[in-house]
Amino acid sequence: MKKLIKAEEIVKVFDQGGESQTVLSHASLDIGEGEFVAVMGPSGSGKSTLLFVLSGMDPADSGTITFDGADLSNMSEDELADLRRTKIGFVFQQPTLLKNLNIIDNILLPSLRDNRKEAKWIKKRAEELMEQMGIGELADREINQVSGGQLQRAGICRALMSGPKIILADEPTGALNSKTAQDIMELFSGINREGTALLLVTHDPRVAARAERVLFMSDGRIVSELKFLARGREALEKNLIKVMEKMNELGI
Amino acid sequence: MFRRIIRNDILKSRTVSFITLVFIAAAAALVSLAALLTVHLTGAIDGLMIQAKTPHFLQMNTGQPNISRLESFAKKNESVTEFQVLEFLNVEGSEIVIGANSLAGSVQDNGFSTQSSSFDYLLSLDGTVIHPSDGELYVPIAYGRDGTAQIGDKAVIHGKQFTVKGFLRDSQMNSLLASSKRFLISEHDYNELKNFGSMEYLVEFRLKNLDDLGAFETAYINEGLEANGPTVTYPLFKMMNAVSDGLMIAVILLVSALVVLIAFLCIRFTLLEKMEEDAREIGVMKAIGLRTLDIKKLYLGKYTALGGAGCIIGGGISLGLSKIALKNIRLTIGDGGNKTLAISLSIIGILLIYLLILVYVSHVLRRFHKISAAQAIRFGGIEETGKRTNRxxxxxNMFLNTNVFLGIKEVFQRKRLYATMLSVVVVSAFIILVPLNLHHTISSPEFGTYMGIGRSDLIIRMQNTSNDDQMVKETVQMLQSDKDVSQYAVLTSKRFTARTITGREEPIKIELGNHSIFPVLYVTGKEPQKQGEIALSVLNAKELKKQVGDIVVLTDHGMETQLVVCGIYSDITNGGKTAKASFVDDSKEALWNTICVKLSQDVSVDKKVGEYGKSLGFAKISGINGYITQTFGPTIRSVGKAAAVGMVAALFMTLLITLLMIKMLLAKERYSIAVMKSVGYTSKDISAQYLSRFLLILTTGVILGTVLANTLGETLAGALIASFGAASFQFVIDPISAYLVTPLLLGGTVLLAAFFGSSGVKNIKISQHIKE
Structure with a gap:
């Protein structure tokens, strides 16, 4: 499988009130094209920072990250923005939509940056995606007129609009009730089946059990990895048990 | 703790705190200065007029007055306490040379007097009555101020040598608005010069009670006494003395209003920015049960400190500045004014500024009530209400670039926020354009027609003398034989008496002759063409309450002549009260004769002025442009300076407010910017959105400002010009400076500020503002 993301020895240090805190400490990982990887770990283990660094939103202090063969550290701010807009879809834990745009405009926002001439086609695609996500009728709603789950679906639509190579999702179901969370995970699985790679941070073992691999983080490092030989509905129960065993073993 | 919070806050936003402090100090200094100057000016004028014993009623007369008739009138009239006739020896400017400076180019009527024995004294700069010795010359202070004369200079008057011994204050003619200036010499020297100039007489009265002035004036006119020249009364002298420094005070007050406005905008933007930044903390304070008033106090504290410091500094500055600003008043008018009153008023002014600031800050802080604890903690910002996104x-959007569209959409969504910025641009455009257009208008050749002067090339003016007719005849003969002259018109000014609606008789100066050769600007109607027609200047029409078609009745020893008003015209010459008619009159002496001349093409006006100056020694010759620049030179220069200062001030204000506004917006929109960046918008994209917002505001503001300058500004400038007697004022606009340079300058300033201001977008980190 061709490597999409390759990260080696990443270090990220934050300055917190004059004291340095190492959030990522020589973390290394790689993600193949179309692969579904989950990241688990206790709070403060560096999971969210890992996603921010891999997407180019935060620069790593040391180590190398290549995306599709290109070194992120050699990219300008504009090139990193282009990368996020065209090849990476990012889904945040809290829906991060702009308050002054309605739902469909929020979804169209990244795509219309470059392709305004194809506005009609882009709008059609957004409407199709919204239909698929079950929020087709909410296009013209203000963001304070819809529920958290619906906002999260809108966020996923926005991430999918450019047909990205990978979706980076930071606890996308963390703030949702279990029914909505399950629906969202079904959507993610579907997206992955269509060939989009998925790197998903989660606390929920049931979510992690859907992945091909689960990476376990602690103190800014990848401390363990779990690979599932079988996937699908039948294997889900077995995988869930393996994840929970690993969590117990690592004390997560 | 309270003090530490305030100190930290001020130190954290050092630049903006300093700018706010500077503006508060400037506003306090200017208001205090205006109060100090007002008290000083009124006190000094009163002091000067009391010391000089200014006449309550002055009648200037060009012919020898009948002294015994005047004396018996003064004795008979119970209001009169003192009466005198002073001589004023008018000497041609070219005959007066002080040091290396000749007064040949002066538009003032310069003349010589001796010291009065009973009242209307000419005073030295220390307020004493001057008694010059032979060979000593005392020069009006106006010539000291403009550097024409210095103490110790040698002066030559018609070949006679003098030494400038000092400067004098003249309670009548000190002001530049007074068209005559009196020099003081000894009796002996005066008698030697007496035959070289034309004599004017000042018939002066002092009354028991100034309230009787109106009745006295009527009695004087009814008696048919000397009235061959302008009449000036005590209140008018006072007004003339006050007007130039009064205008300075008015300008100071206007500038201070602008400075207060800028200080308010600084405070507003800084406070809004701070509240956005602190929204989460404010939410927490509310959540733990602190009262809104307590939180408000934290923020009010900073401005109580800044305002207090600014006002104290401003007060100090005003005391320092007042010494410089008072220098002119002290020199021209003298010392005076109640010091305690001046200081009290200045302190009241400063306190008023302080209070205004606190009230305004408190008003801005009302937004605290709108902050919901839950919202502020969850979103880290203040929720705005009433935003519509659907339109x-x-x-x-099928046409506009996405960044441009987002910029424009933002402005339409938050109209109230951007209205402040829009009003700054509108005000800036207005402040730049009105003085600029006014300057261009009064320096344009068309403006002569507002002055009551037709568009001729040169003017020959002859003051009344005994052989008037002969001189006019000689001049006309010369003009007729001069091939360089294409047209000329002889206009003779005479004094008549008109009956007002109330039956009162008022003196009226009428310029007789053919007025169709060089017509002036008529507000309504046209020039007089028939014998029975009269045209009135705007001020005269207003005073006589006449309109076109009405009848003006002239009375002369019981005889009545009826004239139909055929036109009303703009005039700012001779105090603005003039009239024009074409009937022939041989019954009265001319006050003066004016001959307007139009030269053939390609003839140099300057050369002709020099030529006529030599051959017509008895007349004053001026080229029309020279005449306008001389009469209006200082005004044109002042308006020009005001235009330049207005432009610099407006551009500075725009730059500062745009920068502050962007800073505030960046603080407010950190989250949105982070979201935009996270989905792949570059810092340049976001800057482009900011530039689009400001470009939209700029375009709208410049258009509105230009429309406002050309309507309201024109009306305001018209009202100013109208107070001098001109009407139906219209701007003569220079399209390049008004419609190209001004928008470009404003645009450049706003876009530059927006460009540099929005560079802060780069520093907004996604991970710091999207809280997970």
Whole structure:
């Protein structure tokens, strides 16, 4: 499988009130094209920072990250923005939509940056995606007129609009009730089946059990990895048990 | 703790705190200065007029007055306490040379007097009555101020040598608005010069009670006494003395209003920015049960400190500045004014500024009530209400670039926020354009027609003398034989008496002759063409309450002549009260004769002025442009300076406010910027959105400002010009400076500020503002 993301020895240090805190400490990982990887770990283990660094939103202090063969550290701010807009879809834990745009405009926002001439086609695609996500009728709603789950679906639509190579999702179901969370995970699985790679941070073992691999983080490092030989509905129960065993073993 | 919070806050936003402090100090200094100057000016004028014993009623007369008739009138009239006739020896400017400076180019009527024995004294700069010795010359202070004369200079008057011994204050003619200036010499020297100039007489009265002035004036006119020249009364002298420094005070007050406005905008933007930044903390304070008033106090504290410091500094500055600003008043008018009153008023002014600031800060802080604890903690910002997004949607935008569209959409969504910025641009455009257009208008050749002067090339003016007719005849003969002259018109000014609606008789100066050769600007109607017609200047028409078609009745020893008003015209010459008619009159002496001349093409006006100056020694010759620049030179220069200062001030204000506004917006929109960046918008994209917002505001502001300058500004400038007697004022606009340079300058300033201001977008880190 061709490597999409390759990260080696990443270090990220934050300055917190004059004291340095190492959030990522020589973390290394790689993600193949179309692969579904989950990241688990206790709070403060560096999971969210890992996603921010891999997407180019935060620069790593040391180590190398290549995306599709290109070194992120050699990219300008504009090139990193282009990368996020065209090849990476990012889904945040809290829906991060702009308050002054309605739902469909929020979804169209990244795509219309470059392709305004194809506005009609882009709008059609957004409407199709919204239909698929079950929020087709909410296009013209203000963001304070819809529920958290619906906002999260809108966020996923926005991430999918450019047909990205990978979706980076930071606890996308963390703030949702279990029914909505399950629906969202079904959507993610579907997206992955269509060939989009998925790197998903989660606390929920049931979510992690859907992945091909689960990476376990602690103190800014990848401390363990779990690979599932079988996937699908039948294997889900077995995988869930393996994840929970690993969590117990690592004390997560 | 309270003090530490305030100190930290001020130190954290050092630049903006300093700018706010500077503006508060400037506003306090200017208001205090205006109060100090007002008290000083009124006190000094009163002091000067009391010391000089200014006449309550002055009648200037060009012919020898009948002294015994005047004396018996003064004795008979119970209001009169003192009466005198002073001589004023008018000497041609070219005959007066002080040091290396000749007064040949002076538009003032310069003349010589001796010291009065009973009242209307000419005073030295220390307020004493001057008694010059032979060979000593005392020069009006106006010539000291403009550097024409210095103490110790040698002066030559018609070949006679003098030494400038000092400067004098003249309670009548000190002001530049007074068209005559009196020099003081000894009796002996005066008698030697007496035959070289034309004599004017000042018939002066002092009354028991100034309230009787109106009745006295009527009695004087009814008696048919000397009235061959302008009449000036005590209140008018006072007004003339006050007007130039009064205008300075008015300008100071206007500038201070502008400075207060800028200080308010600084405070507003800084406070809004701070509240956005602190929204989460404010939410927490509310959540733990602190009262809104307590939180408000934290923020009010900073401005109580800044305002207090600014006002104290401003007060100090005003005391320092007042010494410089008072220098002119002290020199021209003298010392005076109640010091305690001046200081009290200045302190009241400063306190008023302080209070205004605190009230305004408190007003801005009302937004605290709108902050919901839960919202502020969850979103880290203040929720705005009433935003509609549905009208302008990205999904329906088919034409505009996405960044431009987002910028424009933002402005339409938050109209109230951007209205402040819009008003700054409108005010800036207005402040730049009105003085600029006024300057261009009064320096344009068309403006002569507002002055009551037709568009001729040169003017020959002859003051009344005994052989008037002969001189006019000689001049006309010369003009007729001069091939360089294409047209000329002889206009003779005479004094008549008109009956007002109330039956009162008022003196009226009428210029007789053919007025169709060089017509002036008529507000309504046209020039007099028939014998029975009269045209009135705007001020005269207003005073006589006449309109076109009405009848003006002239009375002369019981005889009545009826004239129909055929036109009303703008005039700012001779105090603005003039009239024009074409009937022939041989019964009265001319006050003066004016001959307007139009030269053939390609004839040099300057050369002709020099030529006529030599051959017509008895007349004053001026080229029309020279005449306008001389009469209006200082005004044109002042308006020019005001235009330049207005432009610099407006551009500075725009730059500062745009920068502050962007800073505030960046603080407010950190989250949105982070979201934009996270989905792949570059810092340049976001800067482009900011530039679009400001470009939209700029375009709208410049258009509105230009329209406002050309309507309201024109009306305001017209009202100013109208107070001098001109009407139906219209701007003569220079399209390049008004419609190209001004928008470009304003645009450049706003876009520059927006460009540099929005560079802060780069520093907004996604991970710091999207809280997970």
């Amino acid at each position: 302008l949607t990205l999904s329906n």
